[in-house]
Amino acid sequence: MRNTEDGRTLNTRVYDTLRGHIIGGMLLPGQRLKVANLAAEHQVSPNVVREALNRLAGERLVEVQPQFGFAVRELSADDLNDLVDMRVMIESEALRRSIARGDVAWQSEVLAAHHRLSRAPLTVPGAPDALNPDWRSRHDEFNFAMLKACGSRRLFQMVRQLAEAAELYHRALLPQTGKQRPLEAEHAELLAAILDGDAKRAIAVLTAHLEATRDVMLPLLLAPPAPAPRQTAPKRRQAVVQRTAKAAPKTQKAAPKKPLSLRGRAIKRVS
Amino acid sequence: MRNTEDGRTLNTRVYDTLRGHIIGGMLLPGQRLKVANLAAEHQVSPNVVREALNRLAGERLVEVQPQFGFAVRELSADDLNDLVDMRVMIESEALRRSIARGDVAWQSEVLAAHHRLSRAPLTVPGAPDALNPDWRSRHDEFNFAMLKACGSRRLFQMVRQLAEAAELYHRALLPQTGKQRPLEAEHAELLAAILDGDAKRAIAVLTAHLEATRDVMLPLLLAPPAPAPRQTAPKRRQAVVQRTAKAAPKTQKAAPKKPLSLRGRAIKRVS
DNA sequence: AATTCAATAATAATCCATTTTTTTAAACAA
DNA sequence: TTGTTTAAAAAAATGGATTATTATTGAATT
Numbered sequence: 001m002r003n004t005e006d007g008r009t010l011n012t013r014v015y016d017t018l019r020g021h022i023i024g025g026m027l028l029p030g031q032r033l034k035v036a037n038l039a040a041e042h043q044v045s046p047n048v049v050r051e052a053l054n055r056l057a058g059e060r061l062v063e064v065q066p067q068f069g070f071a072v073r074e075l076s077a078d079d080l081n082d083l084v085d086m087r088v089m090i091e092s093e094a095l096r097r098s099i100a101r102g103d104v105a106w107q108s109e110v111l112a113a114h115h116r117l118s119r120a121p122l123t124v125p126g127a128p129d130a131l132n133p134d135w136r137s138r139h140d141e142f143n144f145a146m147l148k149a150c151g152s153r154r155l156f157q158m159v160r161q162l163a164e165a166a167e168l169y170h171r172a173l174l175p176q177t178g179k180q181r182p183l184e185a186e187h188a189e190l191l192a193a194i195l196d197g198d199a200k201r202a203i204a205v206l207t208a209h210l211e212a213t214r215d216v217m218l219p220l221l222l223a224p225p226a227p228a229p230r231q232t233a234p235k236r237r238q239a240v241v242q243r244t245a246k247a248a249p250k251t252q253k254a255a256p257k258k259p260l261s262l263r264g265r266a267i268k269r270v271s
Numbered sequence: 272m273r274n275t276e277d278g279r280t281l282n283t284r285v286y287d288t289l290r291g292h293i294i295g296g297m298l299l300p301g302q303r304l305k306v307a308n309l310a311a312e313h314q315v316s317p318n319v320v321r322e323a324l325n326r327l328a329g330e331r332l333v334e335v336q337p338q339f340g341f342a343v344r345e346l347s348a349d350d351l352n353d354l355v356d357m358r359v360m361i362e363s364e365a366l367r368r369s370i371a372r373g374d375v376a377w378q379s380e381v382l383a384a385h386h387r388l389s390r391a392p393l394t395v396p397g398a399p400d401a402l403n404p405d406w407r408s409r410h411d412e413f414n415f416a417m418l419k420a421c422g423s424r425r426l427f428q429m430v431r432q433l434a435e436a437a438e439l440y441h442r443a444l445l446p447q448t449g450k451q452r453p454l455e456a457e458h459a460e461l462l463a464a465i466l467d468g469d470a471k472r473a474i475a476v477l478t479a480h481l482e483a484t485r486d487v488m489l490p491l492l493l494a495p496p497a498p499a500p501r502q503t504a505p506k507r508r509q510a511v512v513q514r515t516a517k518a519a520p521k522t523q524k525a526a527p528k529k530p531l532s533l534r535g536r537a538i539k540r541v542s
Numbered sequence: 543a544a545t546t547c548a549a550t551a552a553t554a555a556t557c558c559a560t561t562t563t564t565t566t567a568a569a570c571a572a
Numbered sequence: 573t574t575g576t577t578t579a580a581a582a583a584a585a586t587g588g589a590t591t592a593t594t595a596t597t598g599a600a601t602t
Contacts, residue, residue: 009338012337046583047558050318054329055329089426282585307554317586317587338592
């Protein structure tokens with residue numbers, strides 16, 4: 001055991017970074033997660049990786065197929081619709097409860113979180129098309145801050161889990177959409193409604209926000225279904241959809257020795 | 272690998288049975304799950320058990336503490352309140368949607384499930400106090416049947432996950448409550464409301480049902496908080512509460528060789 | 543004698559290196 | 573093309589080594 005460095009066990013460390021990579025978009029939906037590669041990357045024994053992946057599988061962030069391995073959870077239009085539907089439902093309830101229960105301290109936190117969000121630049125100076133990751137963090141913080149006072153541990157956990165699932169979509173699909181809607185105005189209106197204690201209006205704004213974001217992403221999922229879907233794919237493997245690779249995977253290193261025969265055929269979608 | 276017997280991998284098999292044991296009440300909340308013991312029981316290498324436990328940890332059915340191990344998720348009055356609160360919310364929504372979307376085929380299924388439930392004896396002939404496990408299965412089936420038509424994969428998954436969490440409480444706390452409320456009447460009324468398409472009434476009945484069950488269990492969680500809580504417990508281990516054992520654990524076998532020094536002090540609660 | 547503390551032993555969690563089994567790819571023949 | 577056979581890759585599992593934690597013992601202190 002060499003968990004001495006930062007207190008965490010190796011297992012937990014791998015779990016944390018893997019999770020971060022998935023949510024952070026370094027590992028894209030559909031991408032296979034080969035135990036041996038990851039073990040080499042993290043300088044760790046295969047079992048450790050395996051445990052971490054199983055934990056993530058339990059959280060539905062990665063998919064397992066018994067004799068095939070692990071892969072980052074796939075995206076689909078249907079799933080996105082379902083996801084947003086649930087977010088609307090769950091977050092509406094959480095917001096309603098938060099507004100009903102929240103005290104002044106909570107309001108202040110929401111206000112502060114909103115302020116930080118409003119001051120974060122939407123894009124980084126260098127790349128005008130790429131979304132500023134810092135902005136996204138502030139956005140999440142604002143979202144969580146306003147729902148945190150809901151008073152139910154499980155409800156808030158659902159909020160977080162759904163937000164994580166949504167993050168996968170955002171990372172994969174939103175960076176490419178150039179300019180966004182008048183986000184700042186939406187956030188400001190949401191904040192105003194919260195401070196007014198106007199749950200109904202707050203929920204309406206939140207719902208519109210979520211659905212509008214969905215409507216931006218939805219066409220991108222339907223658009224490029226790969227020209228010729230070549231049904232030569234192996235039998236039971238339909239859960240992990242085959243895709244034409246546009247760019248070589250970066251995080252998941254290629255095979256160690258040979259020029260690479262890419263059995264682990266590329267699955268990424270960069271589009 | 273010797274997954275040849277029934278197709279499943281060893282990992283999955285251990286996962287399945289462990290899960291079944293937890294939900295089925297053979298492994299009680301708070302009970303420690305020692306890798307070595309389980310590995311011996313299942314005739315399997317420790318890593319396999321470890322993977323299965325990590326998967327269950329991801330689903331929040333077992334708790335992990337980094338250098339301490341795994342344990343079946345604990346119960347508490349607060350958690351029960353929260354759980355029922357969420358069940359009311361989630362199942363109400365699922366029921367509303369099911370009634371709105373369900374067709375005649377669905378209605379028939381609900382009707383059939385109700386019939387099977389109504390014909391299952393509440394207790395087994397031999398033991399008049401113990402709840403008939405078959406009845407419980409029928410009950411779950413009726414519950415799932417009526418919510419299945421909700422049309423949202425995630426919503427239904429939440430329903431199931433919450434139902435599983437509730438099952439832990441039921442197994443641990445309900446067997447001892449002798450006679451129950453007029454359950455059959457409640458189920459019949461629920462069925463009638465569903466067949467009428469009367470969502471409002473159905474939800475009211477369902478809600479009352481869930482909350483009444485909670486009210487039976489709640490006092491049992493508050494009652495026996497262990498006479499002298501001896502704060503000699505080790506430092507960081509507070510997540511797994513120490514309890515006085517009333518009966519020797521059956522599923523989790525004792526230490527292999529020595530007369531047993533029970534470092535893994537008993538945690539079960541039978542009460 | 544009772545209590546506290548350090549040293550030691552025992553137990554169990556964590557991890558590794560390797561082997562076995564399954565699946566996929568490649569080569570070859572029909 | 574289509575089907576077999578062989579080779580490579582990767583998943584799954586093993587068994588045991590390593591390290592952290594808890595229990596125990598015995599001396600030192602109150």
